[in-house]
Amino acid sequence: MTWSEFGRRAAxxxxxxxxxxxxxxxxxxxxxxxxxxxxxxxxLPQLDRGDLRYSMDFxxxxxxxxxxxxxxxxxxxxxxxxxxxxxx
Numbered sequence: 001m002t003w004s005e006f007g008r009r010a011a012x013x014x015x016x017x018x019x020x021x022x023x024x025x026x027x028x029x030x031x032x033x034x035x036x037x038x039x040x041x042x043x044l045p046q047l048d049r050g051d052l053r054y055s056m057d058f059x060x061x062x063x064x065x066x067x068x069x070x071x072x073x074x075x076x077x078x079x080x081x082x083x084x085x086x087x088x
Contacts, residue, residue: 001064002027003058009050026061030071032088058082060084 007024023042040055047053059081063074068087 001029007052008053010044010047010052011050016046021051023054024050026058028061028065028086030087031067034086034088038086057081075083 003026004024007021009020009021011018011082012030013019025052039071042055044052059078063078064083064086066072066074066077067083074081074083076080
């Protein structure tokens with residue numbers, strides 16, 4: 001599973017890169033992972049002060065790994081965040 005503490009902004013900055021932003025994609029791989037896209041693709045025309053609007057709280061991804069992969073009680077660590085069911 002990939003993880004980053006920050007996303008990237010949609011627009012290019014003065015250094016031909018992008019600044020830290022609010023939303024980021026994550027990648028989960030493994031033999032038991034259900035393939036596909038979870039969440040909504042961000043809309044480039046509908047930014048929030050230059051930032052992508054995320055469609056899913058990252059804690060749902062954490063809940064999924066805790067509950068479905070490690071078989072732990074995700075509610076103790078990320079209460080209120082339902083696992084995605086991305087692991088078979």
